[in-house]
Amino acid sequence: MAIVLQVDQLVKSFGSVKAVRGTSFEVLEGQCFGLLGPNGAGKSTTIEMIEGITNPDEGQILFCGEPFKGPLRDKMGVQFQNTALPPKLTVREALQTFRNLYSRGLEIEALINLCQLKEFVNQQHEKISGGQKQRLLLAIALCHDPELILLDEPTTGLDPQARRHVWNIVREIKAKGKTLILTTHYMDEAEQLCDDIAIMDHGQIMARGSPRKLLHEHCKNTIVFLPESDVANHIWLNRAKFGQVYQVHLGVEIHTQDLNDILSHLGTLNMDLTGINIRQSNLDDLFLQLTGKELRQ
Numbered sequence: 001m002a003i004v005l006q007v008d009q010l011v012k013s014f015g016s017v018k019a020v021r022g023t024s025f026e027v028l029e030g031q032c033f034g035l036l037g038p039n040g041a042g043k044s045t046t047i048e049m050i051e052g053i054t055n056p057d058e059g060q061i062l063f064c065g066e067p068f069k070g071p072l073r074d075k076m077g078v079q080f081q082n083t084a085l086p087p088k089l090t091v092r093e094a095l096q097t098f099r100n101l102y103s104r105g106l107e108i109e110a111l112i113n114l115c116q117l118k119e120f121v122n123q124q125h126e127k128i129s130g131g132q133k134q135r136l137l138l139a140i141a142l143c144h145d146p147e148l149i150l151l152d153e154p155t156t157g158l159d160p161q162a163r164r165h166v167w168n169i170v171r172e173i174k175a176k177g178k179t180l181i182l183t184t185h186y187m188d189e190a191e192q193l194c195d196d197i198a199i200m201d202h203g204q205i206m207a208r209g210s211p212r213k214l215l216h217e218h219c220k221n222t223i224v225f226l227p228e229s230d231v232a233n234h235i236w237l238n239r240a241k242f243g244q245v246y247q248v249h250l251g252v253e254i255h256t257q258d259l260n261d262i263l264s265h266l267g268t269l270n271m272d273l274t275g276i277n278i279r280q281s282n283l284d285d286l287f288l289q290l291t292g293k294e295l296r297q
């Protein structure tokens, strides 16, 4: 598979803040590449350098081997989290307005079908739901039939059904051979859509690979969860004795490769273990291990 986008040793600082510190990755044709990281990791700055909104201090971005600038940028479509649309327009009129900016691209009806806008295409865009708005913004990003599509947190704030709706459209776009880059706060979204994932923190890539490879290499731990309680407090205060312990939503987690040892240790405490939960680790846990933070903070 050909390399569509090559990001090579990007560096970007804002005053004394080093937002991106030598980030490199490549995105293959027809693949969906996911960039994940906690708040402040440097994802948006990296994406903005690809979009051409921000210039890197160092490093380069190549599109099919050429410096990614000038008319080549028409090969890219961007779905921003929020795009200010002209007021009072219907969904169809808003789409037509953006389509008119380009001499070539997809027909309006094809965009309406692909992004499933039909049932609300004649409504004012201010009056549609969050999920419908994301689908409209996706259609706008696809107006000029770009080769490379950037999706910035396409499903943040959407309910599970609306998220799945967007996922299906992303899969259809992928099936047309397009290359995608997405940022997300949802590891399940990355698992569902991405062929390749990079986990970023402090301006650097901490782990990289397909979801399957990352699971195989990094997710050998068993996770023991204890809800907020005396025993959870005890574990947190004595965490050095338990190995990897994290404070998570509504409790603490112990990450271990020796479950028997942890269970016998907990047994000796003679404390109430009600609510204990044991499961195999997943990519959310890998994220927590690498960054020390939960993905959905």
Ligand SMILES: Nc1ncnc2c1ncn2[C@@H]1O[C@H](COP(=O)(O)OP(=O)(O)OP(=O)(O)O)[C@@H](O)[C@H]1O
Pocket: 014, 017, 018, 019, 037, 038, 039, 040, 041, 042, 043, 044, 045, 046
């Ligand atoms: N224009 C700017 N001026 C000053 N500092 C900035 C600017 N843009 C980003 N930063 C800083 O650079 C670092 C990386 O920010 P960035 O927005 O790229 O992170 P992020 O991973 O996208 O986070 P989030 O998930 O919250 O959007 C942060 O410390 C941020 O405060």
